[in-house]
Each structure stands twice: as C-alpha cells, then as structure tokens.
Amino acid sequence: MAMKSLKKQRRIQIIALAVVALTVSTVLIATAMRDGINFFRSPSQVMEEPPSPAEVFRIGGLVEEGTLIRGDGEQIRFSVTDGGATVPVIYTGVLPDLFEENQGMVGTGRYVDGVFEASEILAKHDETYMPKEVVDALKAQGIYQDPDS
Template identity: 75%
Template sequence: MKGLKKTRRIQIIALAFVALAGSTALIGYAMRDGINFFRAPAQVVADPPQMDEVFRLGGLVEDGSLVRGQGETITFRVTDGAESIPVAYTGVLPDLFKEGQGMIGTGKMVDGVFEATEILAKHDETYMPKEVIDALKEQGVYEDPNKQSGS
C-alpha cells in the first residue's frame, strides 16, 4: 500500500512538472513577437538592429526636422543629444506631438530610416517616458523641469 502511494505521488509531481514546463514554453512562444526593446538613437547607431527587428525608438523630436509630406506621411528626426535618427510615419500624429518634445515610436529600420507604426507623445507639461529620460540623462542633456533654479 505504501509503495502505491509513493508511486502515485511521484507520478503527480512528474505530471505537474511537465505541465509547468509546457505552459512556460507556450507563453515564451506567444510572447516572442510581443516584446519590443527600447533604444535611444545613440544605441541604434552604435549597435544597428537586425533586419525586420521591431523595437521602440525614443528621444526628442529634433527642432526644424518635422516635414509633413504628401498625404499622411510625416518625416522627422529623433535625437538624444548625441545622435539623430530619421523617422518616417504614415498616419495621424498625436495632438501633442511637436518639435522639441519627447516621443517614443514603435517600428523597424528600413534603409537607414526608422519606419514607425505607432507614435506616442508626451501628455502634459512635465511628462516624458522613463526610457527617454534615462537615455537623455545618459547623454548628459536632460534637465528636470520640476527642479528649482538657484536664487
């Protein structure tokens, strides 16, 4: 009787392990295309992404670079203070999108141009995505808008 209980317990533990491993593999397989890594322009220049790699590019929209083309295509440059990447986007930009403001775009590099499928812009006077702030701090060009200047 004791041998049967021990065998049953081992079978249940083995089955639970197989189920856990299988579900982990399925979750990993399902998420393989859903994970987009954030990169600043300096990181894209230093380590160019692979062909067809979807990632997020963030930084500040470079002053004087915003060009509205024929139809819905818009081109501009994104900078982190060290490097600048050309961006092309077809669609409607967020209302608060403008030059000198923070943005994050999702897309891929095609012939040296980041072709964005989605553009996100800041939503109020002080908001900037954390990844953009971190990249700008890394380059030494970030200024905290909430910081009080010395009197």
C-alpha cells in the same frame, strides 16, 4: 548490484528529462517575450547596434528641431534625437495633437535602410508624462534636466 545501477539509470533519466523540460520552457518564454514586448532603444543605441529590419522595437527621444516635414498626403518625416545620436523617422498617418518639435516622442516600428519606419507614434508633451526609458536615455546623454531641480 543490479538494483543500484537501475536506480542510477533512473536518476539520470529524470535529470535528462528535467534539462529538456527546462530548455523547452526557456525557449517558449523567450519567443513569447520577443513577440509580445517591443524592446526600447534610444537613438544612440540604434546607431551603435542597428537592429535587423525584421525586428519591431520602440524608439524614443526628442523630435529634433527643424526636421519635421509634412509630405504629400499623410506621410511625415522627422528625426528623433537623444543628443548623442539622431535617427530619421518616416511615418504615414495622423500625428497626435501634442506632437511637435523639441517634444518627447515614442515610436514603434522597424529600422530599415537607415530610417525608422514607424507604425505608431506617441507624443509626450510634458516631461512628467515622458516614459522612464526616454528620460533615462536623455539623462545618459546629459540633455535631460529634472523639472523639480
């Protein structure tokens, strides 16, 4: 009788240990992913559910026509759109050569007080080089036409 309850107790300890180990590893993986991968959002997603100012993420879409303003020094303002929503962007630095209005772009940064503060801007001149996420976001808004069609 005592032997059986000892075995049962041992089994419960092993299961409890496995649950703890699984929980710890899940938390570690989630933390590593959150820090290592900047989640992609379209302008529509940003407007629907604004991320916290502490979160670094990537935004992509088209540089809206008539919004590109080069300020004093290296500060640049423009808006990025996916046709459904538009997000104002501010960036300090040198823009890529291919950066222009009505072209695809991807920016990395934070969304603070209604403005995307970009730390990095990538220009996508040709639709064939546009990141899949940007193409998907534009297709979802019905703007993107396949170059092949």
